[in-house]
Amino acid sequence: RMNVRYRPANGGKPECVHTLNGSGLALPRIVAALIEHYQTPEGKVIVPKALHPYTKFALIG
Numbered sequence: 001r002m003n004v005r006y007r008p009a010n011g012g013k014p015e016c017v018h019t020l021n022g023s024g025l026a027l028p029r030i031v032a033a034l035i036e037h038y039q040t041p042e043g044k045v046i047v048p049k050a051l052h053p054y055t056k057f058a059l060i061g
Contacts, residue, residue, distance in 0.1 A: 002023070003016075004016070004017040005017065034047075034048075042061075043061055044059055044060060044061035045059070045060040045061060046058065046059060047059065047060065
């Protein structure tokens with residue numbers, strides 16, 4: 001929608017950017033849902049296994 005593009009380092013033709021600084025997601029809603037569903041009684045948040053490759057950690061707090 002924003003028509004944001006970048007040119008690859010090899011000088012190829014411009015390509016569309018998939019997301020830019022979380023613009024493709026409603027980040028506050030996602031964080032709230034993660035806390036609501038994965039918070040432990042101690043206040044820590046367990047990161048779902050599906051997100052481990054992206055976060056590189058399994059626990060917040």
